[in-house]
Amino acid sequence: MSDTRDVPFRGGGFVVVPKRGAAVAAFVLLIALWEVSVRFGWISPIFLPSPGSIVQAFVELVSSGTLWKHIGQSLHRLAFGWSIGTLGGLALGFAIGVWSLSRAVGLPLVSALFPIPKIALLPLLILWLGIGESSKVATIALGVFFPTAIATFSAIDGVPRNLIRMGQSFNLPAADVLRKIVLPGALPGILAGFRITASIGLILLVSAEMIGAEYGIGAFILQAGNLMQTDQLLAGVVMLSVLGLLIGTGLTRLERWLLRWR
Amino acid sequence: MELVVEGVSHRYGEVVALEGIDLEVREGETLALIGPSGCGKSTLLGIMGGILQATGGRVRVRGEAPVGSLNPQTYIFQDFALLPWRTVEGNVALALEHHRLQGDEMERRIADVLQRTGLSEFRHAFPKQLSGGMRQRVGIARALAVRPAILLMDEPLSALDAQTRELLMEDFLALWLRERITAVYVTHNLQEALRLADRVCVLSRRPGRVREMVSIDMLQAERATPAAQAHLARLHDRLWGLIKAEAQVAEREVVA
Ligand SMILES: Nc1ncnc2c1ncn2[C@@H]1O[C@H](COP(=O)(O)OP(=O)(O)O)[C@@H](O)[C@H]1O
Ligand SMILES: [Mg+2]
Numbered sequence: 001m002s003d004t005r006d007v008p009f010r011g012g013g014f015v016v017v018p019k020r021g022a023a024v025a026a027f028v029l030l031i032a033l034w035e036v037s038v039r040f041g042w043i044s045p046i047f048l049p050s051p052g053s054i055v056q057a058f059v060e061l062v063s064s065g066t067l068w069k070h071i072g073q074s075l076h077r078l079a080f081g082w083s084i085g086t087l088g089g090l091a092l093g094f095a096i097g098v099w100s101l102s103r104a105v106g107l108p109l110v111s112a113l114f115p116i117p118k119i120a121l122l123p124l125l126i127l128w129l130g131i132g133e134s135s136k137v138a139t140i141a142l143g144v145f146f147p148t149a150i151a152t153f154s155a156i157d158g159v160p161r162n163l164i165r166m167g168q169s170f171n172l173p174a175a176d177v178l179r180k181i182v183l184p185g186a187l188p189g190i191l192a193g194f195r196i197t198a199s200i201g202l203i204l205l206v207s208a209e210m211i212g213a214e215y216g217i218g219a220f221i222l223q224a225g226n227l228m229q230t231d232q233l234l235a236g237v238v239m240l241s242v243l244g245l246l247i248g249t250g251l252t253r254l255e256r257w258l259l260r261w262r
Numbered sequence: 263m264e265l266v267v268e269g270v271s272h273r274y275g276e277v278v279a280l281e282g283i284d285l286e287v288r289e290g291e292t293l294a295l296i297g298p299s300g301c302g303k304s305t306l307l308g309i310m311g312g313i314l315q316a317t318g319g320r321v322r323v324r325g326e327a328p329v330g331s332l333n334p335q336t337y338i339f340q341d342f343a344l345l346p347w348r349t350v351e352g353n354v355a356l357a358l359e360h361h362r363l364q365g366d367e368m369e370r371r372i373a374d375v376l377q378r379t380g381l382s383e384f385r386h387a388f389p390k391q392l393s394g395g396m397r398q399r400v401g402i403a404r405a406l407a408v409r410p411a412i413l414l415m416d417e418p419l420s421a422l423d424a425q426t427r428e429l430l431m432e433d434f435l436a437l438w439l440r441e442r443i444t445a446v447y448v449t450h451n452l453q454e455a456l457r458l459a460d461r462v463c464v465l466s467r468r469p470g471r472v473r474e475m476v477s478i479d480m481l482q483a484e485r486a487t488p489a490a491q492a493h494l495a496r497l498h499d500r501l502w503g504l505i506k507a508e509a510q511v512a513e514r515e516v517v518a
Contacts, residue, residue, distance in 0.1 A: 162339065162341060162343050163343055163345065165313050165343075166337070166339060166343035167356070168313055169311060169313050169333075169335075169336070169337045170333055170336070170356065170357040170404075170408065171332075171333055171360070172356075172360055173360060176359075176360050180345075180356065181345065184345070184347045185345075185347075187347075259347075261346055261347040261348075261388050261390075262346070262390070
């Protein structure tokens with residue numbers, strides 16, 4: 001028997017371990033640092049008001065009812081624009097995903113029009129539809145339409161061919177193959193697309209409102225900036241991130257429910 | 263119901279996958295289709311069940327499907343082909359729903375096949391919650407629910423581990439012995455062919471042709487007996503002799 005030695009361990013690291021509280025601590029620290037910097041006059045409150053005064057501005061906006069007017073308008077536009085764009089995008093995406101002819105026609109068209117930054121079309125849309133609501137809603141709808149169409153037909157392309165063949169081998173009518181196999185199979189991809197189009201919609205909403213609107217969060221932020229009311233401005237920005245967060249959470253809920261089989 | 267394959271050829275562009283296949287699947291028999299991978303077994307099975315259109319020749323059926331058969335030629339797939347968003351019960355129902363059966367016929371059929379495949383207590387489970395063997399049982403249950411006249415199976419056990427394969431093979435055997443459903447069983451596994459089949463059709467490498475038709479003159483029920491082993495071993499050697507050289511070539515082939 002010769003001597004034995006321990007086998008050295010060399011399999012450590014390269015593993016993500018949860019560090020609970022680290023994120024919260026960093027957040028609190030950052031905000032505290034910010035508050036302190038403004039209090040001690042290291043940062044001018046004109047450029048960056050303290051977190052405390054942003055909260056105060058926010059509370060005032062809520063209690064005076066101004067905020068609701070702006071949010072109401074914004075949500076209205078977003079809901080309309082997003083829904084129209086999504087319905088259209090789903091329809092086109094399905095057509096491209098399912099029929100060869102519409103793919104041959106639609107795919108080059110979508111590829112050509114998708115890269116145009118849709119906000120660049122707002123002046124044209126204003127010429128066509130006037131400065132009112134329709135041009136803003138149309139901008140959002142256009143911005144949402146193309147990514148939805150692309151996400152939809154990509155998701156359909158990703159549905160395993162063998163599942164479709166299986167359906168056919170049991171003599172399922174074409175409509176049933178679509179409804180029972182293709183649609184649910186494409187749903188995860190379509191829902192992932194919603195997440196992207198929701199943020200696109202939000203960006204376009206704010207941009208369009210900054211170009212010409214009396215009410216809306218974008219208009220409110222712009223006005224606050226013009227009046228150098230930085231605390232109000234940032235309260236508007238906070239409002240937007242809260243809105244984005246709420247939409248994201250809503251979509252996560254929807255996904256969990258619709259894709260509970262995963 | 264019987265199946266008659268007449269001069270079937272198939273090409274994928276330049277690749278000739280099958281050439282001049284003539285064979286018959288007789289009432290009540292299990293025909294194993296073996297051959298090296300890439301010899302066109304899946305292609306032939308697809309043509310037999312009408313989910314692939316042959317570029318030459320034709321496939322015909324003879325005789326009537328049993329009463330209550332909703333889908334005479336029914337597949338069992340290698341990768342199970344289950345819908346992950348449907349439960350066990352829902353996956354079986356998929357094959358029945360569009361037939362609009364009378365009264366509670368659909369529920370009765372589902373309950374019956376789940377009971378026969380040992381899945382009753384898993385009826386509300388989703389495929390991802392099941393083991394590979396259980397998933398294939400769902401595939402079998404779905405196929406049985408439509409009362410097939412001919413079962414078409416494309417390597418139904420090759421995605422499973424050896425032990426599960428053994429267990430499912432016993433289930434298949436029980437099914438054969440009880441119901442004698444006409445079946446075509448594609449495999450590259452000689453043991454499976456020797457356990458299950460009445461006849462073995464050996465296909466040659468590309469282009470796939472019928473190389474030899476070998477009958478196994480022994481009841482499936484007797485094949486597990488020690489007395490049978492010598493005979494089966496001889497058959498095994500003979501079949502292996504037929505496909506070994508080609509399997510070697512196929513294995514060294516670079517896939518296009
Ligand atoms: N969709 C396809 N397109 C082109 N070639 C194919 C296609 N499917 C199969 N092949 C080719 O046809 C031959 C037979 O394939 P297949 O029937 O799947 O063989 P097996 O099931 O015996 O392994 C193979 O060489 C394969 O590469
Ligand atoms: Mg195959």
